[in-house]
Amino acid sequence: MADSCIQNQLTEPGQEGPVTVSISRKVKPGRESEYESWISGVIEAASDYPGHQGSNVLRPSASTGNRYVLIYRFDNYQNCQNWESSALRQEWLDKLEPLIEGDAEVQRGTGLEFWFDLPELPVNKHPSPHKMALVLIAVVYLLIMMINLLLGPYLSDLDLWLKSAIIVTLQVLLMTYLVMPRVTRLLKGWLFK
Template structure:
């Protein structure tokens, strides 16, 4: 990944845990998450527990606001200290994916690292989904915010749109459209 890339960075790490070490791994994830949350640019973490959709691996997904902030954490002594403590509870090597910008909306744990949808397909899906979400928000809540200043209405709707798309809509749309997005 180039040093000059702009925008948020999302990192997905899939690990297989030795049988009986699940509690230790979850404590480890909690500890390294607490460490990461104190770093500049940290935007959050999600942990997916073993399931068919994750190929029965734990998948940790963390985000930083920029490549610079993500890289600073990844090369830190603090992170290295945590990684040194994980060796006895994992099996094999971790599978790591790193995406920048809006690509994280199209990132699925079960899709190979090198697979990426084409930019025109991503743009088309984001446009259609964003249009639907904005239209729905306006039809549902437009009357409630009609008297607010334009800047505040925009802030409310953009914040709601990003949250809805990130956590509710895009994971489902990406799975639904997976054959088309990742096909030829």
């Protein structure tokens, strides 16, 4: 049984999909504004690296354990590793020591799981693949239908390739930043059971 489980998880490099990294840190009292400046700088530095797909920052709250959480995404594992092993990133990490307390907590996710992440759940807690597939089929179908109904008249004269690119781009952006966080929270009881 263990072998079949491993076989289902084996992936060729470059086919693993997006990589999402979450790093939470406890900032020393009174150093918050310096830390936020540091975060702005490191995000700007990372954004120039190939494959970078964006960053988010969660400020300290009860749901983050009163820690800052920096979340960044790369399109694949290799590009993420290139950033994480870069001299530029190390320069930024060297500036961090006087601002933080204790060790950072690092979590990683690859593939479709990043659409189903909730900050209050452990990173290794993901829905089963069939539940993710079912939710994604429904969400993708509804979004594509909605986009076609709303924008179809405006896109009808465009080339099929351009029209498809616009629809897919809107669909992915809506799913990543608007729809999936809300759907995941709404269906949390069923998804993570």
